[in-house]
Amino acid sequence: MKAIADISIIPLGVGLSLSPYVAACEVVFREAGLEPRLHANGTNVEGDWDVVMAALKACHERLHNMGVPRIATNVRLGTRVDREPSMDAKIASVKEKMKK
Amino acid sequence: MKAIADISIIPLGVGLSLSPYVAACEVVFREAGLEPRLHANGTNVEGDWDVVMAALKACHERLHNMGVPRIATNVRLGTRVDREPSMDAKIASVKEKMKK
Amino acid sequence: MKAIADISIIPLGVGLSLSPYVAACEVVFREAGLEPRLHANGTNVEGDWDVVMAALKACHERLHNMGVPRIATNVRLGTRVDREPSMDAKIASVKEKMKK
Amino acid sequence: MKAIADISIIPLGVGLSLSPYVAACEVVFREAGLEPRLHANGTNVEGDWDVVMAALKACHERLHNMGVPRIATNVRLGTRVDREPSMDAKIASVKEKMKK
Numbered sequence: 001m002k003a004i005a006d007i008s009i010i011p012l013g014v015g016l017s018l019s020p021y022v023a024a025c026e027v028v029f030r031e032a033g034l035e036p037r038l039h040a041n042g043t044n045v046e047g048d049w050d051v052v053m054a055a056l057k058a059c060h061e062r063l064h065n066m067g068v069p070r071i072a073t074n075v076r077l078g079t080r081v082d083r084e085p086s087m088d089a090k091i092a093s094v095k096e097k098m099k100k
Numbered sequence: 101m102k103a104i105a106d107i108s109i110i111p112l113g114v115g116l117s118l119s120p121y122v123a124a125c126e127v128v129f130r131e132a133g134l135e136p137r138l139h140a141n142g143t144n145v146e147g148d149w150d151v152v153m154a155a156l157k158a159c160h161e162r163l164h165n166m167g168v169p170r171i172a173t174n175v176r177l178g179t180r181v182d183r184e185p186s187m188d189a190k191i192a193s194v195k196e197k198m199k200k
Numbered sequence: 201m202k203a204i205a206d207i208s209i210i211p212l213g214v215g216l217s218l219s220p221y222v223a224a225c226e227v228v229f230r231e232a233g234l235e236p237r238l239h240a241n242g243t244n245v246e247g248d249w250d251v252v253m254a255a256l257k258a259c260h261e262r263l264h265n266m267g268v269p270r271i272a273t274n275v276r277l278g279t280r281v282d283r284e285p286s287m288d289a290k291i292a293s294v295k296e297k298m299k300k
Numbered sequence: 301m302k303a304i305a306d307i308s309i310i311p312l313g314v315g316l317s318l319s320p321y322v323a324a325c326e327v328v329f330r331e332a333g334l335e336p337r338l339h340a341n342g343t344n345v346e347g348d349w350d351v352v353m354a355a356l357k358a359c360h361e362r363l364h365n366m367g368v369p370r371i372a373t374n375v376r377l378g379t380r381v382d383r384e385p386s387m388d389a390k391i392a393s394v395k396e397k398m399k400k
Contacts, residue, residue: 023397095338097323
């Protein structure tokens, strides 16, 4: 089962600069073989459900190992079985509708 | 690693009545040994990360098997290593502050 | 337009204990005439869209006035025009399905 | 008060193709003077809190007027008072950390 996920990770107890931790998770996602797409409020990834979820867990573990005591994550998670889901197809479909 | 999760599952392509699918996921969570707490916009569960995440996957699979073609889920996910996280403790802590 | 909202407010830069701030928002919601329902990962409210959103803004303002430098909020927001939405009806509908 | 918002709108009861509705909201955001940034799981906007929230409401209203009976939206909402928040600065900060 393929999943598309939008992951927003908020480390708590480390002050106001969250970017070192977001960057660390980008590295974790790449180590997992994913191609993370950073945006202003999260990171999009797509892949096998188990691969995506293992990467998410690895990210929490990495951050805790970096000294983050508490993490609050928000994940938007999409699966579909009518056809192969794709982040590129989702974006292309919206852009095409906007031309009309 | 223990996780507290708030799971909001939205089945797409099955019309406007989502409650049969939310109910099916409650059953899946119980089968996983979790004690789901339903609220008006999701379900709270707590437990070992792997158990919670396996239940979430099983829920997506159950719904797809029930004929749901597409699912959009939002998950709020908390972990902490400074002390044992607990849903009861979170709620009690807020209620205590409200008395003051 | 009536809205049902599930609001999870995460104050940043104030350490690990978030409950004083969640409690402050409960007070704000009540001041707005809403009947907030606290759960382990957020607070559910329902009411006129404008009332709910004004309360959410007031909550951010209250927390910033309490000294919170940064806030990350997640809101699940539901509207429907086929019939009057209701938090009680949503929960009752799921529970009824679980009996079967 | 400036807000950065990540808005994921899910229309219910209109089948599986959501892109016409996402596209309609992009138009609404532009009409509001915002510069929406579409990604695979939502749309990022930044601006004055009231402008952003009025656009979000206008989007729900537009979709209901298009015949969507029910909408489930997830919004990630950030405010900060320590310095001016900026989507570009957030992304640049993460990318800089990744170079190290």
